[in-house]
Amino acid sequence: MELQQMRYVVAVAETANFTRAAEQCLVVQSALSHQIARLERELGAKLFDRTSRSVRLTPAGEAFLPAARQALDAAERARAEVAAAAGEIRGRLAIGAIPTVTAVDLPVALRRFHLRHREVRISLRSGASEEFVERVRQGTLDVAFLGLPLGVRPKGVRGRELARGDLVAVVAPGHPLADKEHVKLDRLADERFVDFPAGSAGRIQSDEAFAAAGVRREVAFEVSTPDFMARLIRQGLGVGMLPAAFVSQLPDLPVVRLSDAPARVEHLIWSRHRPSPAAAAFLSALGVPASSEEAESGA
Structure with missing residues (x-):
């Protein structure tokens, strides 16, 4: 064979x-x-x-x-x-990233890494946090960038928290709330929402915040990417919830900050086993100690 x-x-x-x-x-x-x-x-x-x-x-x-x-x-x-061992970094580097990652300018980081390590074959997959945790555990991804609700930590991998931030409401131009700087979640109770699929990390943080505020809401449109979400919002079909650090990429959509906003934490994760030379070099380029015991996430 x-x-x-x-x-x-x-x-x-x-x-x-x-x-x-x-x-x-x-x-x-x-x-x-x-x-x-x-x-x-x-x-x-x-x-x-x-x-x-x-x-x-x-x-x-x-x-x-x-x-x-x-x-x-x-x-x-x-x-x-x-x-x-001879001083050359080569092989593959498989990365997963949620579409709303903001703690790292990933295109810039990948370009710099590629220019320094041209023999490394880089692949990037966009998707959901929960999928990436499992794929890093299985070894089909080397590293992944996640967005998780406050207090949730990825299990069975090493990782580092990169940034924290609140979610904001995003509405269509001309929406009655478009000129409001701050509102409470209960002001959105009668709105239809565009959100990520039920059960996904991107959805859970919003669902938990509305539940804690005692507010019921209708999610009429479930989508997997923020770009598609923005297209629906522009047509006045619903209100969206997105990370405050991400909405600068949607300059045409009014943003409404929430006084009782749900929070999100961005994580970088990698395998609990020894990373490949390419993965170790990428983590090092991000300033992350790949072998640090302090970086261990839950079992």
Whole structure:
């Protein structure tokens, strides 16, 4: 069994197409198909069900894929460790970030890191905090930037609190509250809201604040990105709740500060295990001691 064969299997699984997988791996399709067939003979099981219209993993393929990915990651990590011993940082750096991260200017930080470590392959995924905690624990992300309610700490990872801030209400131009500087949450009781999906960290902080104020509200629109939220708010379809530090990116929307505002904490997290050379270099560039015991989050 060879690493190249595993790469071919992973590529076919991800593209669901032998031709696209071959292009991705920079080989002719016949060579890729031949190597996968050799591997199947060695394993004594088919890895793919292949028809003229589709390619799907068999149960054996589903079982093989996670182990193949782990083997490829281990081989890449080994090469990166050897390079680091010689003073060269290389390998991959997989980052997760919520769309509203503000404590770090992430595009600027990534540009600086790329210019300094050009052999590192950087990938960035935008999504939800709760997803990123699990992916860092599993090792599919090296580091992640989160936004969590006050008092909530990510479990099973190392981390550092980056910043704290309040949420503010964001309304459409011409809204009756658009000229108000401060209101209490109960002034929003009759509004329809645009918010993040129920159960997400971005939603929980708002729900808890309204519950503590004894205010019931209607969330009519659930969206996953602040850009989409802003588009709905501009049309007068609802009121949104966003971090005060983020709303400067929406200069056309009036902001209403809340005297009993929900608070949010931004965190940077990484694995409890030894970080890869690329991840350690990125954490160092952010001024974070990756191995500090003080950085340990909950078990």
